[in-house]
Every structure is written in structure tokens, then in C-alpha cells.
Amino acid sequence: xxxxxxxxxxxxxxxxxxxxxxxxxxxxxxxxxxxxxxxxxxxxxxxxxxxxxxxxxxxxxxxxxxxxxxxxxxxxxxxxxxxxxxxxxxxxxxxxxxxxxxxxxxxxxxxxxxxxxxxxxxxxxxxxxxxxxxxxxxxxxxxxxxxxxxxxxxxxxxxxxxxxxxxxxxxxxxxxxxxxxxxxxxxxxxxxxxxxxxxxx
Numbered sequence: 001x002x003x004x005x006x007x008x009x010x011x012x013x014x015x016x017x018x019x020x021x022x023x024x025x026x027x028x029x030x031x032x033x034x035x036x037x038x039x040x041x042x043x044x045x046x047x048x049x050x051x052x053x054x055x056x057x058x059x060x061x062x063x064x065x066x067x068x069x070x071x072x073x074x075x076x077x078x079x080x081x082x083x084x085x086x087x088x089x090x091x092x093x094x095x096x097x098x099x100x101x102x103x104x105x106x107x108x109x110x111x112x113x114x115x116x117x118x119x120x121x122x123x124x125x126x127x128x129x130x131x132x133x134x135x136x137x138x139x140x141x142x143x144x145x146x147x148x149x150x151x152x153x154x155x156x157x158x159x160x161x162x163x164x165x166x167x168x169x170x171x172x173x174x175x176x177x178x179x180x181x182x183x184x185x186x187x188x189x190x191x192x193x194x195x196x197x198x199x200x201x
Contacts, residue, residue, distance in 0.1 A: 012054075021121060080094070
């Protein structure tokens with residue numbers, strides 16, 4: 001789950017790594033993240049960028065446009081409730097970056113709709129969680145505590161050796177500055193961005 005505005009090689013690497021732990025990944029682009037002020041690129045275009053990027057994974061990865069069927073505000077519990085009902089016989093995971101995993105406790109209805117039903121896999125994409133720690137682990141369990149120091153939930157944290165830090169914000173800034181963005185994003189995604197004149201202002 002995320003804005004994917006636009007999807008980039010960091011996201012794709014997270015998907016690839018996740019497939020070592022789960023059978024299938026569903027990429028869920030969000031509507032307008034209520035925590036972000038700037039409007040994202042149009043939803044259908046972001047879906048199209050994801051579709052061309054996940055083709056090499058064949059049927060192990062798909063994109064869902066379910067978020068676009070909900071009325072704003074777009075909170076994560078809405079699509080998660082949908083998937084919980086649709087895949088009620090399966091073990092479900094939220095796959096996210098290390099910058100997000102510790103914040104899930106603050107998501108809307110986290111205690112009732114999310115944490116009891118979903119396991120969490122965190123992927124160290126920006127080194128923020130483990131900066132300064134020698135990377136001698138492939139994965140480890142991390143506990144999240146509440147304000148009283150009691151364990152609220154725990155998640156599996158996976159370390160992936162990063163070649164560099166990359167984010168959608170970086171990509172958008174590069175485009176504004178007329179800098180080259182390929183191969184930080186797939187070539188097909190770059191073409192969609194250019195055709196639709198995205199991120200120029």
C-alpha cells in the first residue's frame with residue numbers, strides 16, 4: 001500500500017524481496033493520502049505505471065484499484081477490511097518500508113481492523129531504522145511499544161542491501177529539475193510520465 005507516485009526501482013525491489021516470504025503480492029495504490037498535502041498524479045495513471053512495472057512477475061504480483069472505489073478520506077483500514085473479507089481463509093501481510101512499520105499503530109482503527117488480522121513485513125529501504133547497526137541479519141523481529149512501554153505489536157523486519165536511497169519524492173524532484181530518471185524507474189513508466197506531462201510543476 002502506498003501512493004506509488006510514481007512507482008520506482010526501490011518499490012520493485014521491495015516486491016521482489018517480498019516474494020521470498022509470501023506467495024503473492026497485491027500492490028494497492030492509495031487515493032489521496034490524508035497525511036499528505038500535495039495531490040498525487042491521477043489514480044488511473046498511477047495504476048497504469050504499476051501495471052507495466054510488475055509484468056515481469058507474471059501472476060505472482062497484481063495491482064488492485066479498490067482504493068478508488070471508496071469515498072474520501074482514504075484511510076488504510078478501508079482496503080484492508082476489503083482484503084480481509086475477500087481472503088478470509090489466507091494468511092495476510094502488510095508489506096511496507098521500515099519508515100512505515102512502526103507507525104501502523106496510529107492508522108485509523110488499527111486496533112480493531114488491522115493489527116488483529118494482518119502480520120507485518122517491514123523492508124529496510126532507506127536505512128532509517130537500522131542506521132549505524134552492522135547488517136549481520138537477514139531478518140529479525142521488532143517490537144513496537146505503546147506510550148506505557150508495553151508491547152503493542154511486533155513485525156518481521158527484513159534487511160535488503162540498498163545500492164542507494166531512492167524515493168518517489170526524489171524522482172519527482174529530478175523531473176522538475178529536468179534530470180534523467182531512468183533507470184531509477186522503468187523505461188515504460190518514464191514514457192507514461194512524459195506522455196502525461198506529470199511532475200513538471
